[in-house]
Amino acid sequence: MCNVVNKMADDKKILQDLKTSVETWNLKLAESATKAAIEAKISPKIIVQDGLGKGMETIGDRFDKAEIYLPQVVAASKTMELALKLLAPLMQADPNVMKGTVIMGTVQGDIHEIGKNVCCAMMRGAGYRVFDLGPDVSPEAFMESGAANNANILGGSALMTTTMQVQGQMVKAVKEAKASFKVIVGGAPVTQKWCDEIKADGYSENGAEIVELVNKLMKKG
Ligand code: B12
Structure with a gap:
């Protein structure tokens, strides 16, 4: 029981890190959090949907409000792309x-x-x-x-x-x-x-x- 609770807390932290990495266009964090997610066996669908994708939503909102500009959006996109590359091998079917x-x-x-x-x-x-x-x-x-x-x-x-x-x-x-x-x-x-x-x-x-x-x-x- 305790292990399950710990695993849930760890996964939540990893997903938050994935989101933050895109929001702050932090390539290093994107790499380490994606690797951690893979190791924790979080499904690629959840990694993209509840982690990286949430970060990109923030970027879209902030761009709409003119809080950030194109260079920051490009940097966030590159961060997401790096993570997607790391996930690619897991997303290839037979x-x-x-x-x-x-x-x-x-x-x-x-x-x-x-x-x-x-x-x-x-x-x-x-x-x-x-x-x-x-x-x-x-x-x-x-x-x-x-x-x-x-x-x-x-x-x-x-x-x-x-x-x-x-x-x-x-x-x-x-x-x-x-x-x-x-x-x-x-x-x-x-x-x-x-x-x-x-x-x-x-x-x-x-x-x-x-x-x-x-x-x-x-x-x-
Ligand atoms: C990232 C981004 C960029 C990046 C793109 C980097 C890249 N390599 O893709 C850069 C900085 C290059 C860029 C450039 C431009 N951008 Co831009 N960009 C965005 C931003 C912030 C996020 C888009 C994104 O990646 N979302 C994350 C992904 C995961 O979501 P998604 O694309 O919606 O995809 C999901 C679903 O839609 C669906 N889906 C997507 N495709 C498909 C296809 C099928 C078949 C199906 C079934 C489902 C599906 O599934 C996906 C996964 O869940 C949006 C804002 C926004 N709110 O969308 C503006 C936005 C799209 N951009 C916009 C603009 C205006 C531009 C520029 C013209 C800016 C400029 N002045 O130069 C140029 C475009 C030039 C051109 N000719 O295309 C406008 C478009 C406005 C409009 N007229 O509709 C937006 C809406 C921003 C805004 N509010 O003004 N942009």
């Missing part, structure tokens, strides 16, 4: 039991990658073959990669109200080519309403729910 193929990218005109990277990691961990096309990906590039890799799903991330439009173009491109890819969309300004409006096949608010979403779409066939 290639022999792949559940489906997903092409992910941040849409054309948009360079925000962190959320997309989190989604890629979550899906890889859940057993999907994921091709990450990076930032600034055109609908044509999504289509080409989808065809070349026999994909089931194309996933477009958009972090700006201006670039959300490209998600609509992705859906259009799939319909026009009469391709069988399902299109999923996400990113901070994206909502279920927007997903319905552009007739995409699915939306999820975060990286944890994206796995349920793709599982559901794969079952539908």
Whole structure:
């Protein structure tokens, strides 16, 4: 009993350190806290969702209030990326039991990658073959990669109200080519309403729910 209580307290401290590391763009703390989390067998999902992601939420809020500026946001992003790199090996599933193929990218005109990277990691961990096309990906590039890799799903991330439009173009491109890819969309300004409006096949608010979403779409066939 005592051990369980101690473990819970230790895990809480590690998650707090992960959050603080992103909030204070402290690379050293990010590295040590991520290693501690791995050692404590905290799941990558919790590490990202309840640790690093919470730190990034603070950064977003402080940026919105003009308490910090782009250089600090970049530094916080680099901190999160370092931690995600350390977690990557834990998020690779067995290639022999792949559940489906997903092409992910941040849409054309948009360079925000962190959320997309989190989604890629979550899906890889859940057993999907994921091709990450990076930032600034055109609908044509999504289509080409989808065809070349026999994909089931194309996933477009958009972090700006201006670039959300490209998600609509992705859906259009799939319909026009009469391709069988399902299109999923996400990113901070994206909502279920927007997903319905552009007739995409699915939306999820975060990286944890994206796995349920793709599982559901794969079952539908
Ligand atoms: C970090 C950041 C940056 C970093 C990005 C670093 C990187 N390598 O990605 C830097 C500093 C480079 C940057 C640049 C810019 N940024 Co910026 N940035 C942010 C910030 C603070 C956080 C974004 C983030 O990483 N969140 C953390 C991740 C984990 O969350 P997420 O991205 O939402 O992803 C989750 C979900 O949305 C979902 N999801 C994401 N993608 C997908 C995809 C699918 C298919 C699914 C299903 C789900 C899904 O799952 C993810 C994991 O849980 C946001 C503020 C905010 N509140 O979002 C502004 C913000 C997005 N940026 C903004 C702006 C304006 C810019 C710049 C234009 C600034 C400038 N003047 O140069 C440039 C962009 C240039 C361009 N062409 O893209 C604005 C956009 C406003 C708008 N018009 O909508 C925001 C909202 C800030 C603001 N309030 O003004 N930015």
